Amino acid sequence: MLHVSDLVHAEKCEAYAWNCAHRKLPFQSYYHMDVPFSALWKQYLGYQTYGEGHVGQTNSDTLSLLKKYDVVYQARFEYRGLRTKIPVLIRKDQGWLALYPHLSAYPKEEEARFMKLNDQAAASIGVTICDHEILYLNKDYVRQDELDLSQCFLRSKQLFNHRNHLNKTIQECIDETELDLDEWIDKTKPILEGERPEIKRTKACTSGRRCVYYSYCFDESKEPDDSVLFLTTSQYKLDAYEKGIRHIKDMPIDQLEGFRLQYSQYMASRNGGQFADRNAIQSWLSHIQYPISYLDFEWDTFAIPPYRGMRPFDVLCFQYSLHIEEKDKPLRHEDFFESGDCREAFVKSLIEKIPASGTILVYNMEGAEKLRLTQLAEQFPQYAEKLKTICGRMVDLSKPFEAGLLYDNRMRGHYSLKSILPVFSDQYSYQELPVSDGMDAVQAYREFANADPEKQTKIREAIRTYCSLDTLAEYIVYHGLLDLNKEEN
Missing domain, CATH: 3.30.420 (Nucleotidyltransferase; domain 5)
Structure with a gap:
């Protein structure tokens, strides 16, 4: 059984996807939530009558819910062994409005890719998604004595660009997104079902925040304290390491970008x-x-x-x-x-x-x-x-x-x-x-x-x-x- 997260992980790094599937780490939420987010957005939407999907339900179960209710939460869909869900479906004349609550103030245009995936999974069993909206948090909302969800939440048919401005409509983003779901599934399944993929150290392993599985893939405990792997903001260190260079002092001078931190590391490596x-x-x-x-x-x-x-x-x-x-x-x-x-x-x-x-x-x-x-x-x-x-x-x-x-x-x-x-x-x-x-x-x-x-x-x-x-x-x-x-x- 595949999940959307498996597809995303495999696209990012095959080893990361395999680790996520076979070596799960304890989850700790970055945000403190006294009440589950789903309970809050359900309260905000205010529907008294609705159906709700649950883990393990089949496409037939989902179709039964959609036949019985005008609003369905957590509708589950399966396509070729891929499990996915749409948080909120609301019946419209031409089909269903898919509403996506985000624990974010700026849901980005990249989210359209997953919405398109869900559209295709739903369409495979005859469910038409005719419209899309996002539900997100209002960063400018200031709480008074009581929490006002009508002010705390916002809805939109647009997504945010990288400057955190509402820009294109969700439908425009979906139309511009190229997605071959069958190919994506075919590439991901063998990765998760096989042996651990070959480990290759790349810039992506440490860019931004170091990968949580980095220490499982690479044991640096035996590296020297002045290993080239520890050279700050260097675009050449991985190539140097592959060529057998182990100490910062042995890096070619023309491969040092000249940052102050690099200079101090280079001199420390040279000076004992x-x-x-x-x-x-x-x-x-x-x-x-x-x-x-x-x-x-x-x-x-x-x-x-x-x-x-x-x-x-x-x-x-x-x-x-x-x-x-x-x-x-x-x-x-x-x-x-x-x-x-x-x-x-x-x-x-x-x-x-x-x-x-x-x-x-x-x-x-x-x-x-x-x-x-x-x-x-x-x-x-x-x-x-x-x-x-x-x-x-x-x-x-x-x-x-x-x-x-x-x-x-x-x-x-x-x-x-x-x-x-x-x-x-x-x-x-x-x-x-x-x-x-x-x-x-x-x-x-x-x-x-x-x-x-x-x-x-x-x-x-x-x-x-x-x-x-x-x-x-x-x-x-x-x-x-x-x-x-x-x-x-």
Whole structure:
């Protein structure tokens, strides 16, 4: 039995499709959904009488539903062993309107391809799809005390282009789409039914976000720390690796694009493991002022705004960790963790605990902590000035590494805080923690509200321990940079 996702996966990468079919990984939703999305769009549509398809139903079952009801949810179709479903079918004079709810604010024109596939599958049993619509989330909707689905959802007969503008109609996109469904099925079936396909490393394996099956396909644990595979933004590294070049220092000079990061990696490979532009590091360090605050947030993303003042896809900060370093005083730690609508409590606690002066060091802050505070300032304008002041004192601790001021081969081409910490200390590790990364923290937070008191205590401590290690790591990294410059002097 094939599913549409199998076709898409096989087109992307044969090995990926095979892995998805034979080596399923645990699914963890990126979005926090207190209520299933399907329940919300059904409530929005408001139909009291409807039929609904279920897993395992046949074409005959679907035809029976379509004969009995004017509205059918999750209508199942099968074509040559390919299983697919249309979320909503609404009877019209000329056939059926296919409505596609999307947990997105910008369903793209590429979706027309799957709609055309569904049209063909439906047509194979005599069901005519005469029209198409999308249902999507209104990014400009701001929730009040109650969730207003009539404002939260929007409907359209158009799809969004890559600039996030409604452009062509769905029918225009479908008409422009070339699709040979039989050929697609014939190509995909042997991939899933056979042995694991030949593994070939390509740019697609790591472009954007690294493939979740990358470590299953390629064991890089035995590669040298300065492997050419770890060379940042290089279009030549895979060819070099295929030719037997293993170390960055052995890359032909004319195959280095000249980016600052590449230069630091190349010099580290040549110079025994580390490159440091000490003058540039000293210049960066000179802007840091005491007291130094080391700050880190944890948050969850809600597709549907759960509380007043929030928009679709807004985040809710539920944890912060703050280490404070004052001259000639012991390092001290403050933190915050709550569930529910803890936004204002989070803001008030942060304003109270963080020193009124000095530098606030945050790792990779622009798309994270700084953005979170900007959003909170919009939701709680009474604190906007104080939050703006905090943002103005933030300094991004990741910059010396992202700019290539310091590179150590042990980083192996990675620049996350977890990758950099071992360069400066081997006394701390995330690996043994019950919550060891951001997604673990999010999952634990999602379980917190419904857990019993004993379990809540364990979750709270696990999240606090993880987050506090992040800010302690910031302290260690900052002092590692200081020590590096002291050695030179």
